[in-house]
Amino acid sequence: MVAEWMHTLYGVVRAERITPPVASRLLGYAAVALYEGLAAATPSLNSLTGVLTDAPELPHAAPDLSYDATLVAVEAERTVLDSLLADGLPTTQATVAGLVDSLRRLRTEFGVSEEVAVRSEELGRRIGLAIVAWSRGDGFDSTRAMAYRPPAGPGLWVNDAPGSIYTAQMTSSVTQTVALDNPADTLRAGSATDRNLILNRPKRPGGTDLPALDPSGATEPYWGSLRPFMLTRWNECPLAPPPPYSAEPGSALYREAMEVYDVGMQLTPEQRAIALYWADNPGETGTPAGHWVAIAGQLVTQRDLSAEDAARLFVLTGVAQADAFIAAWGYKYHYSLIRPRTYIRRVIDPDWEPLVPTPPFPEYPSGHSTQSAAASAVVASVLGEVAFEDSTSIFIGHPVRRFGSFDDAAEEAGWSRIYGGIHFHAGKSAGKAVGSCIGETIVERLRSTSPP
Numbered sequence: 001m002v003a004e005w006m007h008t009l010y011g012v013v014r015a016e017r018i019t020p021p022v023a024s025r026l027l028g029y030a031a032v033a034l035y036e037g038l039a040a041a042t043p044s045l046n047s048l049t050g051v052l053t054d055a056p057e058l059p060h061a062a063p064d065l066s067y068d069a070t071l072v073a074v075e076a077e078r079t080v081l082d083s084l085l086a087d088g089l090p091t092t093q094a095t096v097a098g099l100v101d102s103l104r105r106l107r108t109e110f111g112v113s114e115e116v117a118v119r120s121e122e123l124g125r126r127i128g129l130a131i132v133a134w135s136r137g138d139g140f141d142s143t144r145a146m147a148y149r150p151p152a153g154p155g156l157w158v159n160d161a162p163g164s165i166y167t168a169q170m171t172s173s174v175t176q177t178v179a180l181d182n183p184a185d186t187l188r189a190g191s192a193t194d195r196n197l198i199l200n201r202p203k204r205p206g207g208t209d210l211p212a213l214d215p216s217g218a219t220e221p222y223w224g225s226l227r228p229f230m231l232t233r234w235n236e237c238p239l240a241p242p243p244p245y246s247a248e249p250g251s252a253l254y255r256e257a258m259e260v261y262d263v264g265m266q267l268t269p270e271q272r273a274i275a276l277y278w279a280d281n282p283g284e285t286g287t288p289a290g291h292w293v294a295i296a297g298q299l300v301t302q303r304d305l306s307a308e309d310a311a312r313l314f315v316l317t318g319v320a321q322a323d324a325f326i327a328a329w330g331y332k333y334h335y336s337l338i339r340p341r342t343y344i345r346r347v348i349d350p351d352w353e354p355l356v357p358t359p360p361f362p363e364y365p366s367g368h369s370t371q372s373a374a375a376s377a378v379v380a381s382v383l384g385e386v387a388f389e390d391s392t393s394i395f396i397g398h399p400v401r402r403f404g405s406f407d408d409a410a411e412e413a414g415w416s417r418i419y420g421g422i423h424f425h426a427g428k429s430a431g432k433a434v435g436s437c438i439g440e441t442i443v444e445r446l447r448s449t450s451p452p
Contacts, residue, residue, distance in 0.1 A: 001070055001103060002310035005034055005077060006297030008099055010286035010392075012085070012092050017212045017283035020367065021220045024289040024318075024325040025140065026084050026210075028229050031293075031318025033080040033131050035311045037073030037124050044308050048315070051445050053228050055134050059126040068112045069307070071120035072127070074103050079128025083135070087209040138227040144208045148221040155245025155253075156336045157362035159218060213282045219361040224330020229319040230442045234330040237437035242337045242364040243426055247347045254347065256424040260340045261348055264355060264421045271419040272355065277398045278368060278416035279356050284396060288368055288413075289321045292375035294392040295409075299383060309382060312446070316378035320442045324374035324435050328367045331434070337364035340421055354421025366423045369414035369431025370438070376410035377439025410435070 009030055013023040032048065039045035041061050049057045061067050078100045085092055107117065150157060213219070224234045231237070243252035263271070280288045296317045300310040341358045345351075385405040394400065403409040414432055417423035 001073070002034060002038075002307060002314055003297045003300040004099065004103075005030070006293050006300070006314055008095060010290040010294045010297070012088070012095065013286040013290045014284070015092055016085075016088055016210050018210050018287070019213050019219050019282055020280075020287040020289060020371075021223045021325045021329055022211065023282070023287040024322045024371070025138075025226070027289050027293055028318045028322030029080055029084060029131060029135050030077060031315040032229070033076045033128055034073050035315035036127050036131065037076030038069050038307060038311045040076075040123060040127060041067035041069035041072045041120065042308060045311060048446070051230060051448065052134075052319075053230060053232065054137065056130055058130050059123060061123060065119060066116055067123060068107055068116050068120045070103065071107055071112065071117055072124040073311075074100055075121040075124025076128040076131070077124075079125050080131050080135070083132045084209060139225055141208075143220070143222040143225065144211075146222055148218050150218060150221075151336055153245075154247075155338050157338055158342060159216070159360045160342055161215070161358040161360070215357075215360050217360060219359065220329060221333050221361075224326060224333060226326050228323045228326050230445050231323045231327070231438065234326045237327060237434045237441065239331050239365060239430055239434050242335055242430070243424075245338065252426075253343070253424070256426055257340055257343045257348060259425055260418055260421055260423075261344050261352065263418060264352070267355065267419060273398075274412055274416045275355050275419035277393060277401060278413045279420065280368075281357070285393065288371055289318075289325070291392050292321060292372065292379070293317055295375075295388070295390050296379055298391065299379070299388060302388070303383065313379065313382045316382065316442065316446060317375050320374040320378045320439050321371045323442065324371040324438050325367065327434055327438060328365055328370040328431065329361070331365055332362040332367070335364045336362045337427075339363045340424060356417075356420030356422055358422050363423060364427045365431035365434060366414060366417050366427040367431065368417050369410070369423075369428045370435040372410040372413035373432040373435025374439040374442070375435075376406035377436055378443055380406045381439075381443040 009027060013026065018026070032052065035045070036047060036058055039047050040059065047058055047060065049055060061072075078096065081096050085096065104117070112120075150159075226234075228234060228236075243256060246253055248254060267275070278288075278291075280286070280291050285291065286294060293314070296313050299305070300313065305313065339358050340363070341352070341354050383406075385407060387402070387404050388406070388409075389400050389402050390409070391400045403412070410432065414428040418425060418428055
């Protein structure tokens, strides 16, 4: 049941073509809901009340009554997703409803009585509503209407990637292209064709909970102001400043740029494959956060984990990545460091282009490195540093990749951004250090809730 939700949520993130930070928030709350639903009726799982930042005490099972843990979890999950996906596509809402109905039916077939089912769903609903109320206080809503003007200066980020590169990136099951004057690709009167009507399923106007990626803007400049899930503050794990800006040959930033340039000019087939495998472009995939949730979901099945260990794995992965995105985005917009494309074209080669489209937000630190290091640390805490296979991206043509450990995968994800031409080495290394700190901090805090 847990693995099925993880698989389904990857598809939800992909279909909704949302940005990586918004995807991490969705997956974080979804993971908490499923975990708390199971914990409420499973003695071997303790509630995260007291560990989740500013979370209220959540409802729990009456000691003298029986409950079905699966139905509690499913109803808690449904209640939270009904809120988070209120602006979702009809196909997304139908997918979630279909999974809920099938799991309910299976529990009935397995012998859960109507009385227990009703009681379990009522408890799950109360848990879900408490998590929804908690989510509404994280600051997300207040950032929706905040305008942003990036600071100007020679070493500061500018969004100068050409719009044409986003067309291929954003083609997916729900969007055919990205029009530069309409990045969210909402279907417009007078421009519809039969093909548009089949492929483009626009969201309703005015929706804000699941904003589609806008490559022409700045992605979530105020994300660092959101309340973390388990960290006490967004910058609890410290980060040193990036190399200072300098166009002088031999300076630290010049050397960093030359590394990216030289690597990009002589990519091996394997380096190219790594860059594209970990690209995790929004709209095309489930984003980086979805990728690691998909890895964890595969491991639930491959290693035949118990429901308890599956729930721990999901909540650790979801929460660690959500906090990693808050931290990374806080630092990104604090330093607003120039991207390799801008620097290299200005200082080294005016015709150079990276392999992977440069995303619309500052460079330092690497978000991929931060969230991959956080995810790998928490997954390893449940399963150990074991070899594994990942088939997340076979649907877009990437073969199964094999890794010696979760840390190896995180390291490769970091290098992929250098191979792709969108991060400096300093951004990769700093991101991994911060992400590892976040993952280890969350593991320790969740461990404090484990039964003796």
